[in-house]
Amino acid sequence: MHNNWPRALPLVVALSSFSALVQAQTLSFNLPPASLATTLNRIASQSGHIIALEPALVRGKQAPAVVGQMSAEQAMQAALAGSGLQLRVSASGHFSVAPASVGEDVMELGATSVTDNYLDATSEGSGSYAARAVTLGKGTHTLKEIPQSVTVITRKQLDDQGITDLKDALNHTTGLVGAQGIGPGMVITSRGFQIDDWQYDGVPIPRNNYSLGNWATQDLVFFDRVEVLRGASGLLQGTGSPGGAINLVRKRGQAKPTVTITGKAGSWDHYGLQLDAGGPLTSDGKVRGRMVLDEDQSDSFIDYQWGKTHSLYGALDIDLNDATTIGGGISYSREQSRPMLRGIPRYADGKPANVSRSTYTGARWSRAETDVTTYYLDLEHRFNDDWTYKAAAIRMDETNTSTHQRVQTTGQGLKPDGTGITYADWITDFHNTKIGLDMNLVGHFDTGSVAHEVTVGGNYSKLTSDDAYWRNFAADPDDSIFDIDHGRPEPSRDSLLASNMGRANKASYDIRQKGLYGAWRVKPVEDLTLVLGTRVSWFDYSWDSIDFNGPNDPGNRYPTSRMTETGQVTPYAGFVYDLTREWAWYASYTDVFIPQTERAVGNTPLKPVIGSNYETGLKAELLDGRINTSIALFRYDQENRAVTDTASGFACDDWYCSTAAGKVRSQGVEAEISGEVLSGLQLFAGYTYNTTKFLDDPDEEGRVFSQWTPKHMLRAWADYQLPVDDQRWSTGLGFTTQSHTLGYERTYSVPGYTVWSARVAYQLTPEVNLAVNANNLFDKKYWVAGFNQLNGSNNYGEPRNFMLTVKYTPQF
The missing domain is CATH 2.40.170.20 (TonB-dependent receptor, beta-barrel domain)
Known part of the structure; x- marks a missing residue:
């Protein structure tokens, strides 16, 4: 066995290099919220990895949506965020899950080390102007997956610009005009047409029905982000504006x-x-x-x-x-x-x-x-x-x-x-x-x-x-x-x-x-x-x-x-x-x-x-x-x-x-x-x-x-x-x-x-x-x-x- 080790060494090095290359490869993920075990197994299957899971550790735990371009490691990190667990990576590139308080011999990646790859639709804490996903339609999708123009005004951008009301936010984004109406409220237009129904968590309600003027106002202190779809929205809200x-x-x-x-x-x-x-x-x-x-x-x-x-x-x-x-x-x-x-x-x-x-x-x-x-x-x-x-x-x-x-x-x-x-x-x-x-x-x-x-x-x-x-x-x-x-x-x-x-x-x-x-x-x-x-x-x-x-x-x-x-x-x-x-x-x-x-x-x-x-x-x-x-x-x-x-x-x-x-x-x-x-x-x-x-x-x-x-x-x-x-x-x-x-x-x-x-x-x-x-x-x-x-x-x-x-x- 000792005599064969030098011959095996190049193979081990090659396998380790290949494993590292696979781990670093960026893939496209679009996984909905699911049980933690299912999400981790899906990531492993899509990326060609092997992951060992102890049933007792993951039982009853849920993973958020994992959406975007990232490596398999980053995808698993996102799935584990907030679970009290962390990822272990062996020398051969196999993955496993352990409690967060692991020993020093474990290769720790840490759930907070991938904040730049924030994956669900929430913008709070992302520190970014780029949203990873939106819920404007039904389900969760990346902006690239929606065949229309979409903008997300994230919480980071709102805070940096000191924006506190919807009219101000829309007048700082692409293609929209938030105009003061006849009353103290506002009229929103996009591509030349009014947007009269506004959605709250995806539920549309009329907000600009004319009653001797336009009285609808909306501050943003209650909201994480503003999602904007430009172009006809009839599939989402029926008689919705063509804007x-x-x-x-x-x-x-x-x-x-x-x-x-x-x-x-x-x-x-x-x-x-x-x-x-x-x-x-x-x-x-x-x-x-x-x-x-x-x-x-x-x-x-x-x-x-x-x-x-x-x-x-x-x-x-x-x-x-x-x-x-x-x-x-x-x-x-x-x-x-x-x-x-x-x-x-x-x-x-x-x-x-x-x-x-x-x-x-x-x-x-x-x-x-x-x-x-x-x-x-x-x-x-x-x-x-x-x-x-x-x-x-x-x-x-x-x-x-x-x-x-x-x-x-x-x-x-x-x-x-x-x-x-x-x-x-x-x-x-x-x-x-x-x-x-x-x-x-x-x-x-x-x-x-x-x-x-x-x-x-x-x-x-x-x-x-x-x-x-x-x-x-x-x-x-x-x-x-x-x-x-x-x-x-x-x-x-x-x-x-x-x-x-x-x-x-x-x-x-x-x-x-x-x-x-x-x-x-x-x-x-x-x-x-x-x-x-x-x-x-x-x-x-x-x-x-x-x-x-x-x-x-x-x-x-x-x-x-x-x-x-x-x-x-x-x-x-x-x-x-x-x-x-x-x-x-x-x-x-x-x-x-x-x-x-x-x-x-x-x-x-x-x-x-x-x-x-x-x-x-x-x-x-x-x-x-x-x-x-x-x-x-x-x-x-x-x-x-x-x-x-x-x-x-x-x-x-x-x-x-x-x-x-x-x-x-x-x-x-x-x-x-x-x-x-x-x-x-x-x-x-x-x-x-x-x-x-x-x-x-x-x-x-x-x-x-x-x-x-x-x-x-x-x-x-x-x-x-x-x-x-x-x-x-x-x-x-x-x-x-x-x-x-x-x-x-x-x-x-x-x-x-x-x-x-x-x-x-x-x-x-x-x-x-x-x-x-x-x-x-x-x-x-x-x-x-x-x-x-x-x-x-x-x-x-x-x-x-x-x-x-x-x-x-x-x-x-």
């Missing part, structure tokens, strides 16, 4: 205890304090909790304007057994403010009024309050390693009240000397309840060498509202935009109705949608994935309205507006072809339908708007998944849009009817990159070229369709961890730039702009981080894109401002 879908994924208790206390102070007496705590509540980790308390208050660069927000969130996730997890949560947000609604008017020729950025058009008694209480409930049951059932529900109760003064013009814009404004006094009282439910079953199976994934499910949403307003206009030809009266008498409901131009209105919506959907992903060959899907939708709409023109007026009830669509089919088809290990080519097609409430001759509702969405492009996961990048070409054609039927005369409630004859087109190019492009350098950059045009319209043919969609948009932000002083310093720099947009009347332009922002941070101790963010670094004076009407809704962007943040994270 895309927004999914807000809430924070949950993690496997380890975490506590963060954040204080901030900034320009215009802006102060905030937040407690965010969570982790296991039982010794076995089967019950996990999360709590967020947030207080924020600020004055404004606008005179007299201020806002104060109180937010509270609590959540529990409970493993009922090894196969079933139930989660629930409640969030409450109350915002009190003195707002400026309807902004500043323009001159009749479209030129902006040359007034200070501090100009306030409201009254000292103007006030508004928004209360939103949201209930979340979800359940996940794993029948086995291949089949998973999920159900999620959401209920949102929202109240918007206000007493406020607006300023608008008596004609089409201001007179040359700035006169011609009218004061409008309003009292609003809006209440609505939104309910959403989604249930789906996702399964994986093989037929021979062909892998399949099947998704079947259904969802339901309902909006009911009880809205009322009281208003009066007080015109004076001598009133000027340069001399706003902030001390006019505060109105009451009775005084508004008793005035000459007083009016009140009560209205209610009842909008319901339900649908069944299915999708099939199949890999007929190793490098090709086909995606086929369809949805069948049912839609019911009802709106009632009563006008009151005096304190003793019994009211004039309008005929109930009703509309029903039954069995609308939305097909979807796409493919993803892996050109290399990193790069893939994709293409997709889907239909869109949008119900219309306009009426044709004979008082019959118009048939729905229909559209066809085409997209193709390239996607890549570079540097072992640390970078996501994509480029896309897209076109959306829409027809059956309502246009005025002047030939019919006043045949519809003493006004013109409509006809379904309008056509529009949106098309363009998008490119995006996110992740760690160099060691310590996190980057997000997204460029969009988008044109929208009326193809067929009696008045607008050939003109721009979406007034507030810039032709060019570029958003970029980079954060760099300096390699000095133990990497305690980091600095960030970014900008958003866009070309001009059009005013509401399409007769004038709103100039484009470039705004820079920056950040400097210092890790004072392992527990304490200090950061200063500067926004609008060069104090650019500009008008934000939005409704931008002649008689109002023009708002300045924020001047240069600063925010100091102190974050304390105790180490456990």
Whole structure:
């Protein structure tokens, strides 16, 4: 035996080298949450390894989703994260599992050594701008596996840029515009079309139904990340916008205890304090909790304007057994403010009024309050390693009240000397309840060498509202935009109705949608994935309205507006072809339908708007998944849009009817990159070229369709961890730039702009981080894109401002 050893030595060395090569090989994994034993065996089988498992060690333990490009070692590390176990690697390259407290003779890899290969969809703790997976569709997939444009705004990016509300987040990402609506809320557009249904943990509910304006706001203190799909989303949410879908994924208790206390102070007496705590509540980790308390208050660069927000969130996730997890949560947000609604008017020729950025058009008694209480409930049951059932529900109760003064013009814009404004006094009282439910079953199976994934499910949403307003206009030809009266008498409901131009209105919506959907992903060959899907939708709409023109007026009830669509089919088809290990080519097609409430001759509702969405492009996961990048070409054609039927005369409630004859087109190019492009350098950059045009319209043919969609948009932000002083310093720099947009009347332009922002941070101790963010670094004076009407809704962007943040994270 001794004489044979020298001959065997080269073979041993060769085998060891081969084993090391196999261990380091990067593979593509897409494993759903399953039992730990099953996931480890799947990784070993896919990578050609052998793993020895002691049944008693892994019994009852679950592994998270393992998704992305990585080595077999890294995949097993991710599967073992939080299990109390660690990986052992023998000299010959065989794997085994042992308790975390192993002896020194064990080759320890450590579950926390692969944070750069963070694999599930959660962005907290990843320290990255590159998301490894998304849950925007059903199941968990990498961005490269979805044949449409997808962006994830991670918690790391939100924190670095100091972003705390959804409108701000979307205005810093690729291709989206978050515009202030007629009310204090926002309107989200993508590729020229509004996104009115927002998803919460994958459950869509209507959030931008017009009630005398747009009142929906959303802060992000409760959420881990924002997932954005651009392009038609009908498969996900039925009548969803052709522009895309927004999914807000809430924070949950993690496997380890975490506590963060954040204080901030900034320009215009802006102060905030937040407690965010969570982790296991039982010794076995089967019950996990999360709590967020947030207080924020600020004055404004606008005179007299201020806002104060109180937010509270609590959540529990409970493993009922090894196969079933139930989660629930409640969030409450109350915002009190003195707002400026309807902004500043323009001159009749479209030129902006040359007034200070501090100009306030409201009254000292103007006030508004928004209360939103949201209930979340979800359940996940794993029948086995291949089949998973999920159900999620959401209920949102929202109240918007206000007493406020607006300023608008008596004609089409201001007179040359700035006169011609009218004061409008309003009292609003809006209440609505939104309910959403989604249930789906996702399964994986093989037929021979062909892998399949099947998704079947259904969802339901309902909006009911009880809205009322009281208003009066007080015109004076001598009133000027340069001399706003902030001390006019505060109105009451009775005084508004008793005035000459007083009016009140009560209205209610009842909008319901339900649908069944299915999708099939199949890999007929190793490098090709086909995606086929369809949805069948049912839609019911009802709106009632009563006008009151005096304190003793019994009211004039309008005929109930009703509309029903039954069995609308939305097909979807796409493919993803892996050109290399990193790069893939994709293409997709889907239909869109949008119900219309306009009426044709004979008082019959118009048939729905229909559209066809085409997209193709390239996607890549570079540097072992640390970078996501994509480029896309897209076109959306829409027809059956309502246009005025002047030939019919006043045949519809003493006004013109409509006809379904309008056509529009949106098309363009998008490119995006996110992740760690160099060691310590996190980057997000997204460029969009988008044109929208009326193809067929009696008045607008050939003109721009979406007034507030810039032709060019570029958003970029980079954060760099300096390699000095133990990497305690980091600095960030970014900008958003866009070309001009059009005013509401399409007769004038709103100039484009470039705004820079920056950040400097210092890790004072392992527990304490200090950061200063500067926004609008060069104090650019500009008008934000939005409704931008002649008689109002023009708002300045924020001047240069600063925010100091102190974050304390105790180490456990």
